[in-house]
Amino acid sequence: MSSEATVANSDLDALLREAHDRYRRSHPKSEAADLNARRFLPGGNTRSVLDFRPFPFRVSRANGALLTDIDGNQYIDFCGNYTAGFLGHSPDAVRRAIVDALDGGWAIGATHEKEAELAELLCERFASMDQVRFTNSGTEANLMAIGTALHVTGKTAVGVFERGYHGGVLTFGPNAAGPHHPLNVPHTYHVAAFNEMAGLDKLFDHDDLGCIVVEAVQGSGGCRPALRRRCDASGVVLILDEVMTSRLAPGGAQERFGLTPDMTTLGKYLGGGMTFGAFGGRRDLMSTFDPSAGGLLTQAGTFNNNVVSISAAIATLRHELAPARLAEVNDRGDRLRLSLDSVLSDTDLPMWVTGMGSMLCIHSSDGRYVELLFHTALEQGLHMARRGFMALSMAVDEQHCEALVNTTREWSKSVT
Ligand SMILES: Cc1ncc(COP(=O)(O)O)c(C=O)c1O
Numbered sequence: 545m546s547s548e549a550t551v552a553n554s555d556l557d558a559l560l561r562e563a564h565d566r567y568r569r570s571h572p573k574s575e576a577a578d579l580n581a582r583r584f585l586p587g588g589n590t591r592s593v594l595d596f597r598p599f600p601f602r603v604s605r606a607n608g609a610l611l612t613d614i615d616g617n618q619y620i621d622f623c624g625n626y627t628a629g630f631l632g633h634s635p636d637a638v639r640r641a642i643v644d645a646l647d648g649g650w651a652i653g654a655t656h657e658k659e660a661e662l663a664e665l666l667c668e669r670f671a672s673m674d675q676v677r678f679t680n681s682g683t684e685a686n687l688m689a690i691g692t693a694l695h696v697t698g699k700t701a702v703g704v705f706e707r708g709y710h711g712g713v714l715t716f717g718p719n720a721a722g723p724h725h726p727l728n729v730p731h732t733y734h735v736a737a738f739n740e741m742a743g744l745d746k747l748f749d750h751d752d753l754g755c756i757v758v759e760a761v762q763g764s765g766g767c768r769p770a771l772r773r774r775c776d777a778s779g780v781v782l783i784l785d786e787v788m789t790s791r792l793a794p795g796g797a798q799e800r801f802g803l804t805p806d807m808t809t810l811g812k813y814l815g816g817g818m819t820f821g822a823f824g825g826r827r828d829l830m831s832t833f834d835p836s837a838g839g840l841l842t843q844a845g846t847f848n849n850n851v852v853s854i855s856a857a858i859a860t861l862r863h864e865l866a867p868a869r870l871a872e873v874n875d876r877g878d879r880l881r882l883s884l885d886s887v888l889s890d891t892d893l894p895m896w897v898t899g900m901g902s903m904l905c906i907h908s909s910d911g912r913y914v915e916l917l918f919h920t921a922l923e924q925g926l927h928m929a930r931r932g933f934m935a936l937s938m939a940v941d942e943q944h945c946e947a948l949v950n951t952t953r954e955w956s957k958s959v960t
């Protein structure tokens with residue numbers, strides 16, 4: 545990057561201040577709501593990733609690709625609830641399923657038929673999964689999968705990779721020595737460098753290693769088969785976190801990459817936007833929850849089989865995830881990523897785009913650029929996550945993507 549070619553440091557700060565001022569002027573009600581929320585919610589929210597400077601807009605309505613805030617601003621939503629909103633906001637089939645479910649009563653505190661129906665749909669879809677159990681979130685699914693694996697292997701340590709994110713209490717830093725998240729559950733963790741055979745080898749040097757948790761997209765093509773081989777050779781349970789990546793193909797990233805994990809965790813969009821998680825895998829591992837098979841583990845959770853989430857998930861799987869629709873949205877995401885990357889690499893900006901299919905992220909070595917682009921896009925009615933993350937939903941179309949590419953192009957000219 546040549547320093548003459550991009551705006552000076554102080555100019556970048558000034559541009560951000562101006563963007564914040566314009567944002568304040570167009571969001572007076574959200575600002576008042578933010579001040580009010582801060583009285584009883586620390587930071588004014590209850591999901592930290594949704595916060596941004598100077599304050600986040602408050603949504604009054606979400607439909608299809610569109611978010612409307614309480615100030616009357618509208619945005620095409622590229623964030624897609626961080627992959628949980630894959631179907632677009634408030635899809636009809638899911639809404640109908642939820643309303644029907646409510647008619648039959650909710651929070652029933654007893655088993656019902658729908659939970660087995662959903663289990664069958666998931667096991668048919670994800671080839672490595674013989675049996676499955678439900679949770680309320682992806683985090684919980686990973687916690688349960690790890691607990692199961694350590695119980696079955698009799699080992700105590702969990703292998704993870706740098707920058708791995710498997711939930712708010714399973715968050716790992718950019719280098720193996722940490723810092724890791726202070727709220728992480730207190731397992732012993734061995735953290736390997738990502739995408740490196742040497743790091744992978746070192747992981748298997750630990751005698752206490754019971755399982756490895758990994759996302760398929762973070763993993764490299766080279767390491768994935770090696771990981772499977774090493775797990776087989778050492779009896780380590782390979783847990784594939786497909787909370788996000790299962791959207792990349794009908795049978796998940798495991799189908800796309802030809803990887804067979806021992807256990808898989810799911811969540812997000814599969815619940816149709818309702819709170820959802822699931823963990824499953826080989827029958828001999830999952831039977832540890834089956835007392836009739838001698839299993840010693842029990843799975844507690846008041847809302848594990850809640851009728852609303854289960855019904856929403858069934859509707860999602862039955863009506864919304866046709867292979868052609870998955871392919872379309874993932875292809876659109878690939879095209880968007882390549883277009884944005886080409887716009888940015890035509891400039892001297894220290895910015896680039898990564899991702900796969902419908903999941904993509906704009907990065908910069910100077911976070912102010914991403915923040916500035918985020919605010920510029922918002923002003924044009926285009927909403928990505930503050931950190932540059934996007935998860936295309938099925939409601940985001942070609943024209944929306946074109947608008948984002950054009951906005952990024954115009955903006956990049958204005959800061960170089
Ligand atoms: C890969 C991955 N695993 C697990 C989780 C946690 O899921 P949840 O937010 O439902 O607890 C997330 C959430 O972003 C995720 O991206």
